Amino acid sequence: MGYKTDMKILYIMFDQLRFDYLSCAGHPTMHTPNIDRIAAKGVRFTNAYTQSPVCGAARMSAYTGRYVSSHGAQWNGYPLRVGEVTLGDHLRDAGVGCWLIGKTHMKADAAGMARLGLAPDSVIGARQAECGFDVWCRDDGLWAEGPDGRYDQKRSPYNEYLKSKGYGGNNPWADFANAATDGDDVASGWFMKNANQPANIDEPDSETPWLTTEAIKFMEATDGPYCVHISYIKPHWPYIVPAPYHDMYGPGDILPPVRDPSELDDPHPVYAAFTQGRVGQTFSKDHVRDTVIPAYMGLIKQCDDQMGRLLDYLDQSGQADDTMIILTSDHGDYLGDHWMGEKDLFHAPSVKVPLIIYDPRTSADATRGTTCDALVEAIDVTATIIDASGQTVPHHVVEGRSLMDYVEGRTPKAPRDYVISEYDYSSHPVGARLGLAPKDARLFMVATQDWKLVHCEGGLPPMLYDLRNDPDELRDLGRDPAYADVRAQMYEHLHAWGLRMSQRVTLSDDDIAAKQAGRKTGVMIGVFEEDDVPADETVCYRVKTPPRS
């Protein structure tokens, strides 16, 4: 297919970046000229869905190419089972390196590794513990601390960097990078009232430039072929950004919330529980949005400037023409839309992700600067990277479908009729508040171009949205008798998906074709007479009786 075997792939992921907070996606005040530069050279997918609106589960799907229910790491901190095959395994099988710079939110299956005797400090063990990546630099970027200790026990290269630059204390991530000052005191970014103040850090020392520097260092030091996952922590909360980004945007730049009081009339119990929680209540307040969203936009602006720095480096180092760029996010952020904050549910601001693919090869010239509104999933990116590396996607393991047909302007061999996203909220306070057993605190979204259905386990009713006539998803038709037929159609998709083959991971379709061809090994089933089968198959059974001593 004319793929350069020395190609480099930058698999860039931002965290909690909404699909619609880019100027190329039509945001009127959020200017992202550098991300737009990538879109101008590639294809921007306008209907890309995450596999789960939560970091951990979404990322385990992105790194395995498998649905959340298939890999089982269904929420943050749920270990990915040992032996689950990752993007890194697939790429290394083809001699392509697979590197990590930044966040994965992956928790290793320590019990499973111990059961298999895998030492975390061995190469194999380290890859198991790092979701299949070779680690240039891992920093999950959540160095929270409370009375019960740290949220994340791992070492933070970023905190070590800050200390080396003279930032004091044990946790400069918290005290400087994610805090302003109030006189002599820390004004923590964890308190969103501080979001409109500048982070108390030199801008080049903040997280996004630091990670970009690491990425450039990696590219300077490493020859292809490789895929490097450049995984930024921002614009994920804490929502605070250093000058000059902290006041680039103000309340006048933010869009009105997409919400309607009628959404809170007779709401679905799961939706109601989320809106009634602290996050939903807080983000439903205008002064919170006026304070937080400008900081969120500033963080995105900083991300965009760092994309510019990365693109300039590629141009200057002559790598722009053999470096593929995939830019996406793990999920979105409600920011007060639908009376919600954070993510957790399946309205567009949460479940849709930005996705831009720039392929430098001439085979992609036909689609440069175009958009594609086909239904695609995060796991399709995994398949795309494998395909773009010149390999056959192992569909007995990888459930994603390569997007290269779209990138190269062909009619896709396997377009998606619907997309799936899942959410396990058994560990979320809402699961407990609704008194649901863990297995019942699960949601499944199935969406077509026209409809979005959310199935709820635990005997709860579904949610349904008419995406054509109610694009803002303000009317839940899940319990409206008039839409029983639509729900039945959507359930047909979900039920077919539920019976998919997801675990036959040790044998490919080609292996099975070979089995069908069959080896003649003398197993005779239903054979009454010798003559019922070709003589050559029974030679071993038509012999003299051996001697017996």
Add this chain to the structure above:
Amino acid sequence: MGYKTDMKILYIMFDQLRFDYLSCAGHPTMHTPNIDRIAAKGVRFTNAYTQSPVCGAARMSAYTGRYVSSHGAQWNGYPLRVGEVTLGDHLRDAGVGCWLIGKTHMKADAAGMARLGLAPDSVIGARQAECGFDVWCRDDGLWAEGPDGRYDQKRSPYNEYLKSKGYGGNNPWADFANAATDGDDVASGWFMKNANQPANIDEPDSETPWLTTEAIKFMEATDGPYCVHISYIKPHWPYIVPAPYHDMYGPGDILPPVRDPSELDDPHPVYAAFTQGRVGQTFSKDHVRDTVIPAYMGLIKQCDDQMGRLLDYLDQSGQADDTMIILTSDHGDYLGDHWMGEKDLFHAPSVKVPLIIYDPRTSADATRGTTCDALVEAIDVTATIIDASGQTVPHHVVEGRSLMDYVEGRTPKAPRDYVISEYDYSSHPVGARLGLAPKDARLFMVATQDWKLVHCEGGLPPMLYDLRNDPDELRDLGRDPAYADVRAQMYEHLHAWGLRMSQRVTLSDDDIAAKQAGRKTGVMIGVFEEDDVPADETVCYRVKTPPRS
């Protein structure tokens, strides 16, 4: 629960033993007084279903306690993915040994083991390669040979035994144990016309007595607590048995076939393809049944006599009172019923299995000699063994449900409303004959006490049987418009099952409850003011700004 920690469990499995070929199950001419002795001391389950009507998939479910679609080893020779947790892992975690004597039909995931650097000759590697068992003696009992070599490349302890006893040639399993003689020539048991002749072997040297001897040797040499899987090869084909069993039964002892010409009128395409194959055609001939079934019955009679030998050993060695006995099979055998041979589909003779559980403890006294017609599955036996060993069944991994409530005469906490069995025929000639892609050559059976539905992937119609009014399953109602509502009800069960949580194997429900309780680690989501959360949670964020050098 008063469980003896030194208890021994004999997990006895016959291969291809029909549920109804036991005198305790009502067979009029097949006398099995020794198996009946076990039934008289325990509970006989009359509605026990295999997870798949094929050896390999059924056994991988039995040894993991998981559905075929959950473990993914969907047919014979499909490797069980490395790291899949087995009965042996669960028992050893509780200090209970788990041993194998005989057949597993397990194929190791060599590629997965290599990826994880597991050496097959290490203890961990060996358990991975042997489906979690410690091996006293493994012999899968299919030493077929053809122009392309052996069906099974492994070492055969049984062949080595025969050679040590003076049986000549390279494969005395084929030339003596599974063959008669015709003058100087081998009259192979692979040719069913020879089924009514005596195998050319001293009866004590044949497979079933040999394996029983190994089991007794194991019990003499091993202290509890343990579970030992005594896994017989017979009465599985080749259908041939030594004297005196070869002529204990004749055509007059066999039951008429359960079949009706109407089954072949407008048959379901999958059913049609199986009946039209060699096996179905051959077993539909009366002279084949008259020749083969008496041998099958003779093999069962020999199995029953060996059960007597085992029971006598337990009595004489004083172990009968602290040894639990579970007796079952991996699937049945059509033997010409429904114009079929072998297994493959879901009529009762194929999908139902015998299941007898004898628990010596007084806690089971109330149920001795009773039958239980509750719907149960093969994976429930796995859960029962774990429960009987005094452990909590880890339901985030094991999908089976313990039968101890039934054994101890309690109303079960979690009775099954329906049972599931699956069949992947993508490697079977029928899959190729129907031109189905591997993922489409899959069948799912869902059965209640009243109905049995078989869903077929690949756009094929379902099959449906009315078990109350058509207990012999002679009328397929799968395409009858009059039964659309019944099919819809049965599909509800299947679709709910399809969305089950089967892969969250690294976290238990208790782990999730602990997560809900939560640790205070300073992650503040949706907090605008310090006062929005208890002060103790934000101590780390209400500090003086550290010095900066």
